[in-house]
Amino acid sequence: DAGVIQSPRHEVTEMGQEVTLRCKPISGHNSLFWYRQTMMRGLELLIYFNNNVPIDDSGMPEDRFSAKMPNASFSTLKIQPSEPRDSAVYFCASSLYPTDTEAFFGQGTRLTVV
Amino acid sequence: AQSVAQPEDQVNVAEGNPLTVKCTYSVSGNPYLFWYVQYPNRGLQFLLKYITGDNLVKGSYGFEAEFNKSQTSFHLKKPSALVSDSALYFCAVRDLDAGKSTFGDGTTLTVKP
Helix, strand or coil: CCCCEEECCEEEECCCCCEEEEEECCCCCCEEEEEEEECCCEEEEEEEEECCEEEECCCCCCCCEEEEEEECCEEEEEECCCCHHHCEEEEEEEECCCCCCCCEECCCEEEEEC | CCEEECCCCEEEEECCCCEEECCEEECCCCEEEEEEEECCCCCEEEEEEECCCCCEEECHHHCEEEEECCCCEEEEEECCCCHHHCEEEEEEEEECCCCCCEECCCEEEEEEC
């Protein structure tokens, strides 16, 4: 298995634009997690899905952020409109378990909003 | 509520020496505890976990961690450090009934030749 695959690896966009980050979890994993990592705030869990259903989105910073998981092999995190303070590395992770036990992380998407 | 603390931002050791990266936690029930490692420009990699059983847990790359309930600690250890162990290490805790873990702020380990 190729592991968790995220795209793009890097994204530079202008403030106000829509940004879509993509994630393909490991096949057979039941849970998917979206994290954001910054120097100031560390690693933050934004939202997680179990069997494609959003379980906890309490970490989503505001209504500009949305996430979907239309099927077991694909998820998106969308920011609309983007702002400079959204600049961060966004990680997707998946786990065989219904929780984040032994989560496998993707390589991340480095987002820069200018 | 659950929380985790990594009291050291930075740990420096010489190659071949033992290393310890500290972690303390707080949960309302029984804890699940994890260690992850992050190399530059990479995602986190799972190292080891404690759920129940033996207080000394062995994981990947020769790392181990000791669960100490009375001190609410879960320190990461390795008997002999390698330069390639230099990375950012995260401790995480999850209450038995919680769906998600809380991660510490991370500790940067630097192993010098």
